[in-house]
Amino acid sequence: MIYIHIPYCKQRCIYCGFYSTAASSVNESYIDAVCNELKIRADYLRNKKIQTIYIGGGTPSLLTIKQLNKIQNTIDKLFDLSGLKEVTLEGNPEQLTEKHLTELKNTNFINRLSIGVQSFDNDILKLLNRRHNCTDAIDATKNAQKAGFDNITLDLIYGIPGLTNKLWLENLNIIAGLNIQHLSCYALTVEDGTMLKTLIEKGKIAPTDEDQTLQHYESLIEWCHKNNFVQYEISNFCREGYEAKHNSRYWNNTPYLGIGAAAHSYNGTSRQWNISDIKNYIQSINSGIVPSTIENLSVEDSFNEYLMTALRTRKGLETNFLTNRYPDLWKATEPKLTAYINKGLMVPNAKGYHLNHKGMLLADAIAAELFT
Numbered sequence: 001m002i003y004i005h006i007p008y009c010k011q012r013c014i015y016c017g018f019y020s021t022a023a024s025s026v027n028e029s030y031i032d033a034v035c036n037e038l039k040i041r042a043d044y045l046r047n048k049k050i051q052t053i054y055i056g057g058g059t060p061s062l063l064t065i066k067q068l069n070k071i072q073n074t075i076d077k078l079f080d081l082s083g084l085k086e087v088t089l090e091g092n093p094e095q096l097t098e099k100h101l102t103e104l105k106n107t108n109f110i111n112r113l114s115i116g117v118q119s120f121d122n123d124i125l126k127l128l129n130r131r132h133n134c135t136d137a138i139d140a141t142k143n144a145q146k147a148g149f150d151n152i153t154l155d156l157i158y159g160i161p162g163l164t165n166k167l168w169l170e171n172l173n174i175i176a177g178l179n180i181q182h183l184s185c186y187a188l189t190v191e192d193g194t195m196l197k198t199l200i201e202k203g204k205i206a207p208t209d210e211d212q213t214l215q216h217y218e219s220l221i222e223w224c225h226k227n228n229f230v231q232y233e234i235s236n237f238c239r240e241g242y243e244a245k246h247n248s249r250y251w252n253n254t255p256y257l258g259i260g261a262a263a264h265s266y267n268g269t270s271r272q273w274n275i276s277d278i279k280n281y282i283q284s285i286n287s288g289i290v291p292s293t294i295e296n297l298s299v300e301d302s303f304n305e306y307l308m309t310a311l312r313t314r315k316g317l318e319t320n321f322l323t324n325r326y327p328d329l330w331k332a333t334e335p336k337l338t339a340y341i342n343k344g345l346m347v348p349n350a351k352g353y354h355l356n357h358k359g360m361l362l363a364d365a366i367a368a369e370l371f372t
């Protein structure tokens with residue numbers, strides 16, 4: 001699987017801790033560097049067939065069709081795409097116009113769209129410093145469907161100060177009328193270095209309220225249940241059969257090649273992340289060097305990472321995989337799971353164990369308790 005990072009945004013949202021730079025278009029020299037990095041690192045995945053590609057950001061909908069074609073052609077020449085199943089592009093509603101969506105569909109490359117809606121409430125969108133409004137978000141979704149996209153996911157955020165339970169439910173009910181296949185819902189987190197954190201510290205925005213966030217999560221679970229969205233990961237919900245193939249592979253320990261400034265890669269034994277600086281990234285790639293830091297993973301690191309991600313999924317911990325890959329660590333860990341089963345947080349299943357809805361809320365804490 002390949003991930004391409006496009007770290008450009010028209011303006012910064014107040015809560016965002018990702019690396020990106022404010023710009024109204026994607027620099028051509030960045031696209032050239034991305035294509036060059038693809039060439040330099042073409043054997044990173046040891047010539048495995050590529051099944052999924054994800055173009056994320058930042059704001060990949062800022063890419064022109066010409067730039068997208070350049071990336072597509074480069075990937076096409078370098079990798080075996082005979083098993084390609086899913087190519088996702090992230091986009092912001094205000095850029096997903098009818099014309100742009102038709103052009104995207106005509107590339108015959110992108111077959112899944114991830115639309116960064118975040119909220120359907122105009123006041124909340126303003127507070128978050130998003131550029132779109134509720135109508136833009138609805139129009140982008142409907143126009144994507146008109147253009148022929150039949151695999152669409154929307155991103156939403158809950159637990160936002162000012163987002164009442166009633167407003168949150170109204171957001172979800174708008175989705176009920178949109179006939180989409182997938183939904184990613186995240187609790188607002190206040191990250192260091194963000195404008196949100198500064199505004200809360202200055203008393204200009206109310207702090208997030210844990211109880212309210214929990215109520216939003218619980219009403220989300222109930223709403224998804226009533227509206228036939230299956231929760232397959234703590235923040236991800238889909239119509240049956242529409243799990244995100246790319247993201248599911250991250251949670252499965254599958255190696256991936258991450259291209260671009262700030263992109264991360266994983267080859268099964270080490271993690272690698274590129275420099276979070278567009279200018280330096282381009283300069284370094286132009287001189288043939290990938291500017292990255294590599295961390296070799298110990299068996300314990302790799303085991304802990306698996307626990308961390310697998311516990312957040314509906315599939316949960318797979319006993320066969322764990323017995324084969326980490327025999328000693330798993331032997332020492334499995335008996336500890338009884339305590340979570342007895343507390344009504346974890347359930348044994350055909351292949352191992354998974355957390356129920358209540359347990360999923362504590363997934364990170366439970367993983368940390370099980371870490372070796």
Ligand code: SF4
Pocket residue numbers: 008009011012013016017018020057058059092116
């Ligand atoms: S949330 Fe998305 S659009 Fe907003 S600044 Fe972050 S990457 Fe850019």
